[in-house]
Amino acid sequence: MERVNDGGPAVPAPSGTDGLSGALADALAPLAADFSVAVLDTGSGVTGAHGDGSYATASVIKVGILAALLLGAQDVGRRLTAQERSYATVMIERSDNDAATALWGTIGGGRGLETALGRLGLTDTHADDRGRWGLTHTTASDQLTLLRAVFLDGSPLSARSQAYLRTLMGRVIAGQTWGISSAAAGTGPGTRLKNGWMPRDATGLWVVNSIGEVTANGRPHLIAVLSEGHADREGGVALVEEVARTAMATTAAYASR
Numbered sequence: 001m002e003r004v005n006d007g008g009p010a011v012p013a014p015s016g017t018d019g020l021s022g023a024l025a026d027a028l029a030p031l032a033a034d035f036s037v038a039v040l041d042t043g044s045g046v047t048g049a050h051g052d053g054s055y056a057t058a059s060v061i062k063v064g065i066l067a068a069l070l071l072g073a074q075d076v077g078r079r080l081t082a083q084e085r086s087y088a089t090v091m092i093e094r095s096d097n098d099a100a101t102a103l104w105g106t107i108g109g110g111r112g113l114e115t116a117l118g119r120l121g122l123t124d125t126h127a128d129d130r131g132r133w134g135l136t137h138t139t140a141s142d143q144l145t146l147l148r149a150v151f152l153d154g155s156p157l158s159a160r161s162q163a164y165l166r167t168l169m170g171r172v173i174a175g176q177t178w179g180i181s182s183a184a185a186g187t188g189p190g191t192r193l194k195n196g197w198m199p200r201d202a203t204g205l206w207v208v209n210s211i212g213e214v215t216a217n218g219r220p221h222l223i224a225v226l227s228e229g230h231a232d233r234e235g236g237v238a239l240v241e242e243v244a245r246t247a248m249a250t251t252a253a254y255a256s257r
Contacts, residue, residue, distance in 0.1 A: 037244070039251050
């Protein structure tokens with residue numbers, strides 16, 4: 001268990017938080033499904049995780065695609081073109097797949113994605129060998145690292161790029177705002193998220209993921225929930241929401257100590 005300061009390097013956790021991962025495991029044990037979660041209370045710096053498996057991203061990779069596009073634009077000192085902004089908007093807000101495919105080509109496909117995300121600190125996110133962006137594999141911990149790059153100071157992403165990503169994640173259409181948003185409570189800036197869902201061709205079983213920032217009782221949290229093996233999308237959504245609520249509640253209890 002660790003505590004982080006303002007998005008910087010991890011430092012030793014204070015007394016009392018070392019059991020958070022175990023507490024998460026105990027709290028989530030009754031959920032009989034394949035899932036992983038990583039969460040950070042950005043105010044206190046308390047962070048915890050349960051599970052370390054690698055999962056297909058489905059559409060949550062669209063946050064990574066846009067981050068890669070923004071990094072590339074920063075490198076050459078340019079703004080996004082009108083077409084790129086149009087693609088980015090529908091890719092994040094509406095989860096448009098054609099827009100994602102277009103920007104996937106712009107960033108250089110899987111190799112470009114891995115290079116860009118490596119600059120953001122991701123170490124366990126790997127593109128599909130056949131270039132299918134939805135079959136990129138990642139871990140909850142890596143997705144939390146990506147969220148840190150989007151939401152916290154000290155990121156390779158410029159403040160302008162961060163604000164652009166956060167704005168689009170806060171405008172996801174109503175039918176796609178399930179997932180981590182179920183853990184929101186009290187007042188705050190609202191949930192900013194990206195969800196992903198798809199059936200696997202070989203099995204027909206569903207991948208259901210949700211990542212982003214959610215505020216509970218005035219405390220912002222970054223959280224990533226990844227899961228697979230669901231009989232249907234609805235069951236996957238229900239599990240992801242239960243995991244998010246449990247992880248947030250458990251983390252809040254440790255942060256208040």
